[in-house]
Amino acid sequence: MKRAFTDQLGRTISVDFPPQRIISLVPSQTELLAHLGLDEETVGITRFCVHPEAWFRNKGRVGGTKQLNLDAIGALQPGLLIGNKEENDKQQIEGLAEKYPVWLSDVKTLEDALDMIRGIGVLTNRSQQAELLFGQIRESFDTLAEEMAGKRRRRVAYFIWRKPYYVAGGDTFINDMLQRAGFENVFGHKSRYPEISLEELAEARPEAILLSSEPYPFKDQHRKEFQRACPITTLKMVDGECFSWYGSRLLLSVGYFRKVRHALTEAYRTL
Numbered sequence: 001m002k003r004a005f006t007d008q009l010g011r012t013i014s015v016d017f018p019p020q021r022i023i024s025l026v027p028s029q030t031e032l033l034a035h036l037g038l039d040e041e042t043v044g045i046t047r048f049c050v051h052p053e054a055w056f057r058n059k060g061r062v063g064g065t066k067q068l069n070l071d072a073i074g075a076l077q078p079g080l081l082i083g084n085k086e087e088n089d090k091q092q093i094e095g096l097a098e099k100y101p102v103w104l105s106d107v108k109t110l111e112d113a114l115d116m117i118r119g120i121g122v123l124t125n126r127s128q129q130a131e132l133l134f135g136q137i138r139e140s141f142d143t144l145a146e147e148m149a150g151k152r153r154r155r156v157a158y159f160i161w162r163k164p165y166y167v168a169g170g171d172t173f174i175n176d177m178l179q180r181a182g183f184e185n186v187f188g189h190k191s192r193y194p195e196i197s198l199e200e201l202a203e204a205r206p207e208a209i210l211l212s213s214e215p216y217p218f219k220d221q222h223r224k225e226f227q228r229a230c231p232i233t234t235l236k237m238v239d240g241e242c243f244s245w246y247g248s249r250l251l252l253s254v255g256y257f258r259k260v261r262h263a264l265t266e267a268y269r270t271l
Contacts, residue, residue, distance in 0.1 A: 021041070186204040236263060
């Protein structure tokens with residue numbers, strides 16, 4: 001039976017319902033599909049879809065999020081593709097949409113993420129499971145908001161890439177997560193993911209520099225270049241999945257944010 005669905009870009013697609021042979025084009029949404037119990041229905045994922053591990057090992061691969069393998073997608077004969085406006089290439093998505101139903105998310109805030117979870121739940125005939133997840137995530141972030149009320153926000157810079165250096169600016173999901181975690185983004189006035197210099201970093205005077213594990217895998221050996229620019233600023237390696245994945249990974253985010261705040265507080269005490 002055909003059913004019409006509207007995605008987060010306002011596009012309407014027609015899908016054989018309930019959908020079979022689903023391909024996920026986004027890691028965080030792949031993990032969400034697994035959480036919703038769509039193991040049999042999901043036939044393809046990207047090479048960056050590392051969770052759950054069993055899917056990463058056994059599901060069909062369709063290239064990277066920005067460089068999809070169109071032949072591999074065609075060979076899997078998808079009944080539905082689930083992607084994202086930012087993470088996937090617009091031209092490739094438009095080409096795929098001429099052949100297959102493609103549902104796209106557009107996530108910049110927690111509210112967008114919760115709306116996406118509900119939307120995919122309805123789309124995949126997993127509304128009950130999605131509503132349960134929705135409530136769990138909402139409750140955890142509401143509790144965090146109560147904890148953060150009235151507390152001072154430490155100024156941070158959140159790096160996602162090096163040479164050139166890119167940070168999370170405003171109008172991003174990471175920025176929303178930073179705010180909810182109790183931080184102030186020193187580059188929140190800039191749009192999206194701006195390139196900055198270490199001189200600009202020093203001028204912004206963050207109290208802490210957060211080096212993400214993805215998309216660039218920052219390691220301890222990268223500390224020195226930031227320490228030269230900001231010798232008295234605290235450096236913290238952080239789990240990028242907890243700050244940037246907007247599916248079921250959000251169940252882990254609030255607990256992780258508490259750990260990061262505690263670690264930074266302890267670091268300040270030793271200065």
